[in-house]
Amino acid sequence: MKGLLPDLDLVRKDFPILERTFDGGETPLVYLDSANTSQKPQIVIDTMVDHLERHNANIARAMHHLGAEATEAFEGARDTVARFLGAPERDEVIFTKNASEGLNLVANTVPLSPGDVVVTTEMEHHSNIVPWQLATQRSGASLKWFGLTDSGELDLSNIDELITPATKIVALTWVSNMLGTINPIAEITRKAHEVGALVVIDAAQAAPVLPIDLASMPEEERPDFLVFTGHKVVGPTGIGVLWGRRAALEALPPFLGGGEMIATVTMEKATYAPIPHKFEAGTPPIAEAIGLGAALEYLMHVGMENIHAHEQAITAYALERLASVPGVTVLGPPDAAKRGGAISFELDGVHPHDVAQVLDSKGVAIRAGHHCAKPAHQRFGVQASNRMSSYLYTTPAEIDALVEGLEYVRSFFKLDK
Amino acid sequence: MTAANLESMYQEIILDHYKNPHGKGLRDPFEAEVHHVNPTCGDEITLRVHVVGGKIEDISYDSLGCSISQASASVLNDLVVGKTVDEAMVIHEEFLRLMQGKGQVEPDEDILEDGIAFAGVAKFPARIKCALLSWMAWKDAAAQANEHALAEEK
Numbered sequence: 254m255k256g257l258l259p260d261l262d263l264v265r266k267d268f269p270i271l272e273r274t275f276d277g278g279e280t281p282l283v284y285l286d287s288a289n290t291s292q293k294p295q296i297v298i299d300t301m302v303d304h305l306e307r308h309n310a311n312i313a314r315a316m317h318h319l320g321a322e323a324t325e326a327f328e329g330a331r332d333t334v335a336r337f338l339g340a341p342e343r344d345e346v347i348f349t350k351n352a353s354e355g356l357n358l359v360a361n362t363v364p365l366s367p368g369d370v371v372v373t374t375e376m377e378h379h380s381n382i383v384p385w386q387l388a389t390q391r392s393g394a395s396l397k398w399f400g401l402t403d404s405g406e407l408d409l410s411n412i413d414e415l416i417t418p419a420t421k422i423v424a425l426t427w428v429s430n431m432l433g434t435i436n437p438i439a440e441i442t443r444k445a446h447e448v449g450a451l452v453v454i455d456a457a458q459a460a461p462v463l464p465i466d467l468a469s470m471p472e473e474e475r476p477d478f479l480v481f482t483g484h485k486v487v488g489p490t491g492i493g494v495l496w497g498r499r500a501a502l503e504a505l506p507p508f509l510g511g512g513e514m515i516a517t518v519t520m521e522k523a524t525y526a527p528i529p530h531k532f533e534a535g536t537p538p539i540a541e542a543i544g545l546g547a548a549l550e551y552l553m554h555v556g557m558e559n560i561h562a563h564e565q566a567i568t569a570y571a572l573e574r575l576a577s578v579p580g581v582t583v584l585g586p587p588d589a590a591k592r593g594g595a596i597s598f599e600l601d602g603v604h605p606h607d608v609a610q611v612l613d614s615k616g617v618a619i620r621a622g623h624h625c626a627k628p629a630h631q632r633f634g635v636q637a638s639n640r641m642s643s644y645l646y647t648t649p650a651e652i653d654a655l656v657e658g659l660e661y662v663r664s665f666f667k668l669d670k
Numbered sequence: 671m672t673a674a675n676l677e678s679m680y681q682e683i684i685l686d687h688y689k690n691p692h693g694k695g696l697r698d699p700f701e702a703e704v705h706h707v708n709p710t711c712g713d714e715i716t717l718r719v720h721v722v723g724g725k726i727e728d729i730s731y732d733s734l735g736c737s738i739s740q741a742s743a744s745v746l747n748d749l750v751v752g753k754t755v756d757e758a759m760v761i762h763e764e765f766l767r768l769m770q771g772k773g774q775v776e777p778d779e780d781i782l783e784d785g786i787a788f789a790g791v792a793k794f795p796a797r798i799k800c801a802l803l804s805w806m807a808w809k810d811a812a813a814q815a816n817e818h819a820l821a822e823e824k
């Protein structure tokens with residue numbers, strides 16, 4: 254199959270969990286839930302263990318060997334993130350707890366007033382909806398939405414009504430976690446910048462599969478903020494990234510107060526550290542940041558272009574195979590080239606919970622529910638859906654196992670041919 | 671989960687109730703109506719109770735969800751309609767005890783009848799909420815109907 258990673262067998266060996274079996278060794282794991290969280294290569298696990306076993310100390314404030322080593326590793330991870338994103342400056346990389354915290358940070362600190370408009374889309378993850386609902390409710394600004402076309406793409410026909418001089422923020426996902434759609438963020442960013450709005454990109458699903466090079470984007474098309482989460486890019490949980498354009502970050506007030514984020518504190522007031530530390534109050538998740546650095550080094554070593562090609566090949570194969578199962582309807586764009594690694598689908602006559610439960614008995618792990626994207630489900634009149642999601646370690650044989658599993662679901666619930 | 675576990679969860683009784691739910695649909699009259707959702711998966715139920723003089727005359731409901739949540743609403747309807755609220759509370763307690771018993775509880779068939787089929791579900795933490803959705807909605811609605819009755823008496 255064209256596009257698959259040439260060393261797929263070797264890649265799989267890097268992920269110890271893929272050896273897992275159930276039922277006393279009879280049922281191998283078929284992990285198709287990577288859009289929920291990805292699995293971790295040995296190098297990430299080892300790097301974190303090594304840090305905890307040999308270098309553990311608090312960063313920036315410990316005047317000893319270990320403190321220096323931990324600080325160097327932590328700041329080294331920031332350099333790696335900057336390289337992974339092609340960030341114009343490494344100090345523009347802020348460590349957060351996850352993507353949600355990055356979005357909340359921006360939504361809590363950007364100035365908004367009555368009459369201002371925040372624009373988002375109907376395909377967002379709840380993490381890119383609720384913070385803006387809170388921010389607009391608090392400030393009296395209003396929240397407007399890009400709708401979706403029937404094939405699951407953004408409906409840009411009314412872009413000139415949505416993006417106007419009143420628009421202060423355009424917040425959207427690069428790749429949908431439910432529909433799989435890749436959005437035209439360059440075009441939308443250009444439009445938003447024409448009216449002086451800030452653009453916030455949720456790259457939680459894009460960072461795992463798309464090569465990103467912020468510095469090479471024309472400035473008018475480069476977002477002002479971008480977030481992603483460590484656990485979806487083969488890194489650990491508890492760590493995420495907010496990248497922001499220096500001037501945009503500097504214009505924001507601090508989000509959380511505490512140690513590390515100050516220049517000096519008196520009883521009357523504090524002055525703040527320069528970015529990135531201004532937004533990193535308290536002791537950060539040090540081992541997790543270092544683990545994230547190792548994860549991104551791993552992905553860059555495999556090559557993001559190669560990973561993207563692999564995802565497209567697997568996605569095309571999965572779309573083709575799913576179409577062969579009676580009663581299956583795929584949501585989102587039919588063309589694999591327009592998609593990331595997640596495919597949501599319905600199986601007529603069986604609720605997603607039941608589909609996932611029966612597949613699990615065959616070792617096949619998928620997600621069932623609304624995938625934290627209820628408005629997108631509502632748009633398509635679907636209460637819940639099944640979602641399979643692949644990653645760089647996914648094989649065509651695993652897609653076959655899913656399809657066989659779905660046939661078994663059909664027979665288990667006695668659906669007609 | 672092994673195939674045997676799967677069979678124990680999806681008992682024929684459950685699949686039958688799922689395919690032919692008893693008492694489904696919203697009806698008048700009613701004293702209380704509630705809407706409950708399972709936030710993790712989005713299962714939803716709107717449920718009404720009609721109580722006359724402490725006796726449950728009807729439970730009507732409209733719901734969306736998996737086989738477990740649908741079947742459990744149907745079993746709830748079977749078990750509780752026609753009972754007094756106090757009797758129904760005893761059944762509710764027994765169903766709750768079964769579902770929260772991690773698969774270790776021996777259910778009382780005299781009380782739960784078809785409800786004992788849910789014993790297999792209790793082994794799957796992720797599905798317990800599905801089985802309890804309608805029962806929690808009913809308890810809520812019954813409490814509201816009771817308040818309504820007390821207010822009427824005044």
Ligand SMILES: Cc1ncc(COP(=O)(O)O)c(C=O)c1O
Nearest residue numbers: 351352353378380430457458482
């Ligand atoms: C598109 C999208 N945005 C945001 C998030 C939130 O990520 P996290 O829960 O790690 O903050 C997710 C993950 O579920 C996602 O898929």
